[in-house]
Amino acid sequence: MPILDRARAGVRALVRLIPDRWRHSPVWLNLLYVPALLLFGVFILYPFIRGLMYSFTNWDGYSQTYKWIGWSNYRRMFSDPDVARVIRNTFIYGLGSALFQNIIGLAYALFLNLNLRLRGLTRTIVYLPAIISPLIMGYIWYFFFQYHGGAINDIVLLFSDEPLNLLGDPDLNVWMITIVNTYQFCGVAMVILLAGLQVIPKDFQEAAKIDGAGALARFRHVTWPLLAPAVTVSVVLNVIGGLKLFDVITALTNSGPGYSSASLSTLMYLLYFGRQDAGYAATIGNLMFVIISVVSFTILFYLKRRETPLA
Amino acid sequence: MRKIAWVREGLALLICLIHVLPFYILATTSFKAHDDFSSKWVAPGYLYLDNFVNAWREAHLDRAFLNNVIVTAGSGLLIVLVGSIASYPLARYRTRLNRAVYGIFVSALIVPPLTILVPLYRFMVDIGAMNTLWGIILLHVTFSLPITIFLYTGFISSIPFELEEAALIDGAGRFRLFYLILMPLLKPITATVIILTCVNIWNDYQFSVFFLQRSEMHTITVALSGFFSQYNNYIGWVAAGSFLGAVPITLVYLFLQRYFIQGLSSGAVKG
Numbered sequence: 282m283p284i285l286d287r288a289r290a291g292v293r294a295l296v297r298l299i300p301d302r303w304r305h306s307p308v309w310l311n312l313l314y315v316p317a318l319l320l321f322g323v324f325i326l327y328p329f330i331r332g333l334m335y336s337f338t339n340w341d342g343y344s345q346t347y348k349w350i351g352w353s354n355y356r357r358m359f360s361d362p363d364v365a366r367v368i369r370n371t372f373i374y375g376l377g378s379a380l381f382q383n384i385i386g387l388a389y390a391l392f393l394n395l396n397l398r399l400r401g402l403t404r405t406i407v408y409l410p411a412i413i414s415p416l417i418m419g420y421i422w423y424f425f426f427q428y429h430g431g432a433i434n435d436i437v438l439l440f441s442d443e444p445l446n447l448l449g450d451p452d453l454n455v456w457m458i459t460i461v462n463t464y465q466f467c468g469v470a471m472v473i474l475l476a477g478l479q480v481i482p483k484d485f486q487e488a489a490k491i492d493g494a495g496a497l498a499r500f501r502h503v504t505w506p507l508l509a510p511a512v513t514v515s516v517v518l519n520v521i522g523g524l525k526l527f528d529v530i531t532a533l534t535n536s537g538p539g540y541s542s543a544s545l546s547t548l549m550y551l552l553y554f555g556r557q558d559a560g561y562a563a564t565i566g567n568l569m570f571v572i573i574s575v576v577s578f579t580i581l582f583y584l585k586r587r588e589t590p591l592a
Numbered sequence: 593m594r595k596i597a598w599v600r601e602g603l604a605l606l607i608c609l610i611h612v613l614p615f616y617i618l619a620t621t622s623f624k625a626h627d628d629f630s631s632k633w634v635a636p637g638y639l640y641l642d643n644f645v646n647a648w649r650e651a652h653l654d655r656a657f658l659n660n661v662i663v664t665a666g667s668g669l670l671i672v673l674v675g676s677i678a679s680y681p682l683a684r685y686r687t688r689l690n691r692a693v694y695g696i697f698v699s700a701l702i703v704p705p706l707t708i709l710v711p712l713y714r715f716m717v718d719i720g721a722m723n724t725l726w727g728i729i730l731l732h733v734t735f736s737l738p739i740t741i742f743l744y745t746g747f748i749s750s751i752p753f754e755l756e757e758a759a760l761i762d763g764a765g766r767f768r769l770f771y772l773i774l775m776p777l778l779k780p781i782t783a784t785v786i787i788l789t790c791v792n793i794w795n796d797y798q799f800s801v802f803f804l805q806r807s808e809m810h811t812i813t814v815a816l817s818g819f820f821s822q823y824n825n826y827i828g829w830v831a832a833g834s835f836l837g838a839v840p841i842t843l844v845y846l847f848l849q850r851y852f853i854q855g856l857s858s859g860a861v862k863g
Contacts, residue, residue, distance in 0.1 A: 310681040320737065416817060
């Protein structure tokens, strides 16, 4: 390959132009992260700045022109009753499912940490939903929640005359979506917490046992504190996953009826593509950015602080 | 003692049954004929495959599968390439600049990129990346970089420097150190990175639905959501479509589940 050889020779000649004491500097290695940094700047940083800008305009999403309207998108957002409802929903999706997922995940992890013949099978099955598309998981659960002929209402009708309107009732639908999200991702909490349990040295448990600690005391004073790092990861992961929930909501209720089951992410989508309210949608996006960062960093900070290093 | 052991196994079995239930309902619904109004709990006593044929044809799942494979494979390849080389200087030469760069990448772990949807959409239109596979691939790569760089940097830092030092003394250039010495050692963490990122990319809906709106470009999830809103009344078709959409990744998972679970555990415990 003469061309390749010539290119290589050319590069070498160029490199030789660099003075000796710079040529061997490890600074050149920083070139290796330039592609990553470029992608980051182009597809995250630049749009983020434009998003800040759009939130002060009345842009409709496709026109070339827009007007600056100052803070009025923000004023509108804080007095919008839909937004208040949607923020509430987003917190239920984020904190509610993280709570349920970790309680169930912890119970499963403790159970599977015992010597079980069915451990492998159970772990495989409980984790399976986590690798399937949340959109498809939503459709699967739709067959349970349907008003006519849904699997749950088939059972309900054995005891009452009236089927439950699980997805149409604004008091229920948010919780149904939370249940689906919990079912789908409690396996993630289980796997992480199980991994955390398995790195706790067996001697600690033995020592506590010899000292006369019962099962409950051993959990409270040995297992739980030592599990803290795994709990941090699992909780933070699940909170972030729940706060940005999108697919399951779209699959089950498409945010309805009205905006009763919308999260900030689906609201932003509907405002942008449904109502061409792009400036306002960008404002909602910025609110989502602030809420998710503040909530996640606060939880992360709090959980990190209660971790005790394994000495 | 034996009795307790059996109770435990029974409990495990019960957990398995509860978690399999949704898949059971999915199966009974997708194998049932359109005029069969029996409860979803009842399995059909006959073999009926029309739902699958119709779903495959109407949702254009063949095309969608192909798009999914291209997007996932292309993104996976670029993620490993861009992510691993970026992590090398970040792990090995912790200057103040490099620590700051690492900080920028990793802080993006917390904030989902969905928040910049509106400006991003406009930007993709401007650069002609709408309805293109390369456009969505670049997005997936960018959004996967934080976790990729986080995992690679952690892993490289845990490899002792002696090997590279020896090669350095033997006169190897610094770039050559990376691909001669380090690259072969990165296999296990590369498996983790691929599993953690590619499952998300394969399943992605929230970005694909915005940026792949033309039907020839639809991936599985986008094709299914269009199909679902169009054939809402043909519940058997929707079920069969969901079934088909879930099959490939489920098979991969069942064959490689050890790596899936190890990947998540090792990724999490290191964090």
